[in-house]
Amino acid sequence: MSKLFHNKNSDSNASLFESWDFTTTNYILFGIGLALIIVGYFVMAAGEVNSFQSLTIAPIMLFVGYIIVIPAGLIYREKSSDVEENLGS
Numbered sequence: 001m002s003k004l005f006h007n008k009n010s011d012s013n014a015s016l017f018e019s020w021d022f023t024t025t026n027y028i029l030f031g032i033g034l035a036l037i038i039v040g041y042f043v044m045a046a047g048e049v050n051s052f053q054s055l056t057i058a059p060i061m062l063f064v065g066y067i068i069v070i071p072a073g074l075i076y077r078e079k080s081s082d083v084e085e086n087l088g089s
Contacts, residue, residue: 029073036065 040061047054 023078025078026073026076029069029076031073033065033069033073036061036069040065 040058043061044054044058047058
């Protein structure tokens with residue numbers, strides 16, 4: 001019984017970790033998002049308290065970095081040839 005449970009658990013862990021492989025594109029998107037966030041904080045700190053860049057540009061940069069680019073870097077997957085072959089048939 002112990003072997004049966006252990007084998008079942010190891011198979012599910014293997015499939016879980018195979019689905020989380022990151023490619024170079026993922027790391028590039030994540031790096032762009034991180035750079036955008038850092039620049040957004042510098043833009044926010046550089047301007048006057050009530051300036052256009054502190055109240056408008058910097059929050060937009062931070063929003064795009066946190067809400068769009070970083071999640072895109074985590075979620076993005078390249079299409080595999082297996083999927084294309086199945087759709088073509």
